[in-house]
Amino acid sequence: MRIGSxxxxxxxxxxxxGEAGQPILGARIRARYVxxxxxxxxxxxLAVSLMTVPAGHARxxxxxxxxxxxxxxxxxxxxxTVPWRAWGxxxxxxxxxxxIAYFDNPTSAKLATLTSELRTAHLVGANSMRVYLExxxxxxxxxxxRPRTLAALQKLLTVAEREHIYVDITGNLVWRPKFVPxxxxxxxxxxxxxxxxxxxxxxxxxxxxxPAVLCxxxxxxxxxxxxxxxxxxxxxxxxxxQSIAVRRGRNARSLARAWTRELAAAVRSQDDRPVTIGLxxxxxxxxxxxxxADLLDMLVVHAYPQQGKAAASLAVVRGFAAFKKPVLxxxxxxxxxxxxxxxxxxxxxxRDLVGVFEFFDGRNPNHMTVSTMEDALYECSLDQFIALRGxxxxxQ
Numbered sequence: 001m002r003i004g005s006x007x008x009x010x011x012x013x014x015x016x017x018g019e020a021g022q023p024i025l026g027a028r029i030r031a032r033y034v035x036x037x038x039x040x041x042x043x044x045x046l047a048v049s050l051m052t053v054p055a056g057h058a059r060x061x062x063x064x065x066x067x068x069x070x071x072x073x074x075x076x077x078x079x080x081t082v083p084w085r086a087w088g089x090x091x092x093x094x095x096x097x098x099x100i101a102y103f104d105n106p107t108s109a110k111l112a113t114l115t116s117e118l119r120t121a122h123l124v125g126a127n128s129m130r131v132y133l134e135x136x137x138x139x140x141x142x143x144x145x146r147p148r149t150l151a152a153l154q155k156l157l158t159v160a161e162r163e164h165i166y167v168d169i170t171g172n173l174v175w176r177p178k179f180v181p182x183x184x185x186x187x188x189x190x191x192x193x194x195x196x197x198x199x200x201x202x203x204x205x206x207x208x209x210x211p212a213v214l215c216x217x218x219x220x221x222x223x224x225x226x227x228x229x230x231x232x233x234x235x236x237x238x239x240x241x242q243s244i245a246v247r248r249g250r251n252a253r254s255l256a257r258a259w260t261r262e263l264a265a266a267v268r269s270q271d272d273r274p275v276t277i278g279l280x281x282x283x284x285x286x287x288x289x290x291x292x293a294d295l296l297d298m299l300v301v302h303a304y305p306q307q308g309k310a311a312a313s314l315a316v317v318r319g320f321a322a323f324k325k326p327v328l329x330x331x332x333x334x335x336x337x338x339x340x341x342x343x344x345x346x347x348x349x350x351r352d353l354v355g356v357f358e359f360f361d362g363r364n365p366n367h368m369t370v371s372t373m374e375d376a377l378y379e380c381s382l383d384q385f386i387a388l389r390g391x392x393x394x395x396q
Contacts, residue, residue: 067161067211072274072297075324077354079166085393086166086214086328086355088128089121093361094374099156100175103137106152115159117362122163124364124382125389128214130330130357131156133171135199136181142195145202153203157210166214168300168330168357170278171203172196172263173220175238177231189245192230193259197266204270213273215298217330218263219244220278224252224286241280256286260295274298278330283319293323298354302331305345307338314348321352329356334381342381346388351396358385 068080077084091099098117102110121129133153140146153169160167174180184195200216207213225232225243233241244259264275274297279287281303289299299320305313320327329349334342346356358381365379365386 067164067166069211070166070214070273072326075321075326075354077274077298077326083395084354085395086128086357087389087393088126088130088166088168088355089358089360090130090331091117091121091360092132093359093378096361097132098362099131100134100137102156103133103149103152104179106148106155111152111155111159113362114156117360118159118163118165120362120364121360122165124366124386126165126360128166128168128355128357129160129360130168130170130217132173132175132220133169133203134173134175134179135171135184135196136174136179138171138199138202139181139184139195142183142187142191143198145198150202150206153206154210157207157212160212161210165212167212168214168217168328169203169207170217170220172199172218172242174231174242175240177239178237180231193244193262197262200263200266201270204267208271213271215274215276215300215328216267216271217276217278217300218260218267221280221302222256222259222277222287223280224255252286253291256291257295260292264295274326276300276328278302279320281313281316283316289320289323289325293325296325298326298328299323300328300330303329303345303349304331304333304335304337305341306336307341310337310341310345313345317349317352326354327352329353331357331359333359334377334384339380339384343384343388346385347391350392350394353396356385356392358382 068078068082070084071078073083077086098110098113102114118129133149138145138149157167184192187195196219200218204216207216219242221233221241222244223232223241224245224247226247228246230243230246231239231241232243233239245255247255260277267275276296276298277287277292278300279289279302281301282288283290285291293299301317301320303313303316317327317329329346332342332346337345350356359378360382361378363378365382368375368379370376370379
């Protein structure tokens with residue numbers, strides 16, 4: 001789900017300029033004097049330390065610790081043999097989707113932008129990020145993937161590995177119907193599933209060698225539609241709900257299970273990392289956890305608590321957790337409630353989760369200019385998420 005235009009201002013959403021008073025002249029002089037003394041001492045200590053290094057020997061540097069691969073252990077996630085929790089972001093917000101732009105037309109300049117944004121995410125504390133791959137970006141024909149896109153994915157995973165950031169690869173998306181290949185929309189339902197399975201075999205084959213993979217999301221917010229149409233949930237030209245089939249009198253639960261089984265098998269034929277789906281916050285329907293949890297390694301739920309109704313969102317999270325699989329809160333944001341409601345929801349839900357993903361548009365909220373309502377809400381929501389990082393990463 002994309003963070004849309006229905007936004008509200010929170011109590012802390014304001015610019016930072018002009019909040020501090022001017023120091024008196026004496027304080028400035030004392031500060032400069034102390035700074036000068038500290039600089040002198042630091043230089044002297046550095047000179048002494050350099051003299052202790054034997055001639056012809058480089059100073060020792062710690063080796064880079066390789067990333068451990070993610071696996072499922074009961075209702076939890078492990079990185080190698082160590083229990084692990086996710087604290088990360090959906091890499092895209094409002095109209096800023098630098099990852100999608102990169103996969104549209106991979107260039108070194110766009111990769112440099114992603115590298116910079118990933119470092120910013122790491123700087124604020126992220127250990128994981130969700131990236132999006134549209135079907136048309138990957139599949140050139142029903143059976144052939146685009147080598148350039150797959151190479152671009154490899155490069156992005158290499159950057160993520162350097163930054164020690166795990167990647168949730170969410171794919172098989174048609175968020176922008178105008179970019180869907182014409183041949184794809186001419187296919188039968190059965191043939192569409194085969195193309196989607198080919199998509200995941202190609203993507204998982206390329207990603208399998210990288211330790212930076214957190215999980216594979218088979219798609220985001222899928223349904224079995226009652227009426228013709230595959231691309232639903234339209235917002236500003238983007239369609240965030242993906243229909244995997246039109247029911248036409250058939251059993252929707254059986255269709256959801258057959259589709260999940262086929263696409264999960266495609267991923268597992270190439271990689272053993274967790275397979276999941278980004279699910280709508282419902283305990284009923286074709287893609288409810290009661291119907292598909294046994295086919296998945298972990299569960300991902302999207303939940304945006306509403307003011308006065310946060311208990312309902314919390315009940316959904318706990319309903320997902322009842323299936324004894326790791327549960328990741330894959331999308332949440334300060335969108336439909338105030339700060340205190342969102343904070344209480346996150347802290348209460350945390351005991352049933354293995355991690356939480358907020359939203360990130362490449363900007364560090366501690367060093368950004370707030371000039372619009374959207375800026376203010378982004379800064380406010382991410383500021384709170386950062387403040388809760390320690391609590392959300394605490395072992396449960």
